[in-house]
Amino acid sequence: RPNCIYFCVAAGYANEVGEAFRALVPVSFVWGSYAVSTAYVTADAVDKGKKAAVVHGDNPGRTTRVAVAVVDTFVWQALASVIIPGFTINRVCAASLYLLGRTTKWPLPVRKWTTTAIGLSTIPFIITPIDRSVDFLLDSSLRKVYKETKKEE
Template sequence: MSNQGHDESGEKQKDPLRDPPIRYLGYANEVGEAFRSQVHVNIVRSSYGVASVYVVADAIHKGREAGMKTWPSEDIKRIKVGWAVADTLLWQGLASVIIPGFTINRICALSTYLLGRSRKMSPSFLKWTVTGIGLACIPFIIEPIDRSVDYIMESTFRKFEGPIIKKIVKHHRND
């Protein structure tokens, strides 16, 4: 599914960074965490690098979108662009990197602990089972995390510039 906004005329706008396949780069760290027991730690770190580059690219994109809008003055324009970039970095950082990475890491750690207590499972089978559990959980954690981050952002950061940011930055993703 795509995450499309609407312009002032009501027309749907495509967001190349919020639609597949580029959007999936934001999930690289979750995949890295699921494979943590299988690969060298530097590969897991690299997956965070990929997800972080996606977050920064999206923030730059949202800043450019805000910059293309008409503002009463250049000073206001700079402020609005800054808010759009900061909002996107914060939202994406929490919803795409920090919280999902931590969640999959803990799911895999708990799975390793619980399944490792069974002496009937070979170490290789245990690693692949944990990786499968981690990968299988990714689609189920996305929406609750997104909604939680939306709530946190609306209750804190967005209270400063709320209505303005909503017009510039659309974080409601449905992928």
């Protein structure tokens, strides 16, 4: 099981790593990192749906509960693992490269590697605030719809 956990964590952060390396690699590598992260998000949503199907068995409302599990997981993971962190690292790296170009006389390769290091070192600091923000966003919006659905059953 630990190998699966390491793989899943790596897949979940693939696009952030891709964005951090954007200055150094072909753009196809960056888009490939998004494909890996999107596959992870999709697999996690399917897994949560399967688990919800088992938990709810043949109970009434099973289909709705499975759909809610899949949609909630997919939306949460897409926002918290792909869209917001990818955008954040992209902007941090773009700003870093720009500022290094304006404030230093370092050669371009040094500025690019420094930008990548800054992007990679930013990842651990953005995880918790993004996760909490996405929880708040979904609790304030989409999850209210789920609660209404549960009341109707």
